[in-house]
Amino acid sequence: MDAAFWQARWQRGETGFHKAAVNPLLSHWWPKLQVPASAAVWVPLCGKSLDMLWLRQQGHRVQGVELARSAIEAFIHEHQLTLDWQQQGEFSAATGDGFELLCGDFFALTPDRLKGISAVYDRAALIALPEAMRAQYVAHTRRLLPAGWRMLLVTLEYPQEQRPGPPFSVSDAEVKHLYAGCHIALLDEQDVLSDHAVFAAQGMRELVERVYLISDERVAA
């Protein structure tokens, strides 16, 4: 799952992960995080997700990172936003209207970029990555974020041999391992195969979606 893989997916319009509506799990569970409206929210591997718009509508400033410039440009265009592009080191940044959308590689981010962040929304970011990259992704996320963050994480689990990723299967045990030392609460767990006819047609026989609230136990400065 290198940059070329994702750039090609966006170029060919193979973006089945993108949803035409706000994720109901986000609107249902976000209040549980009790994040003040004034807090900035980090959306890693953001694509052109409408969930960013919903978070903005709750009052949050929204920061995202995405490899594909065309995804960020589509987000700006489709929602008639007024964002200006600037080059910031190795990232291009589209800023304005309460958004800062960085175009570039998540793994090139440094903690100074995320210093104002207190909450994270991870939908289809962790599960977009193969196992070895997931460990690097979480380790890097934990290095980047200032102490005291809270995260809403959505995962999928299915027998990995029934279908290649992405999305990749992520078990409950893996989430607990990756976020060891954090407080992890399982908020929701549902069999959602009937909502994913394409996966069922590809041979998937079981698909469990989970929603977690993960909190960093360190005290914010």
Ligand SMILES: C[S@@+](CC[C@H](N)C(=O)[O-])C[C@H]1O[C@@H](n2cnc3c(N)ncnc32)[C@H](O)[C@@H]1O
């Ligand atoms: C499965 S999509 C999910 C997008 C979004 N979270 C959503 O819910 O629609 C994963 C996204 O991550 C982006 N991506 C993958 N690897 C990345 C990286 N290393 N840095 C930044 N973005 C990346 C891809 O281009 C793709 O848009």
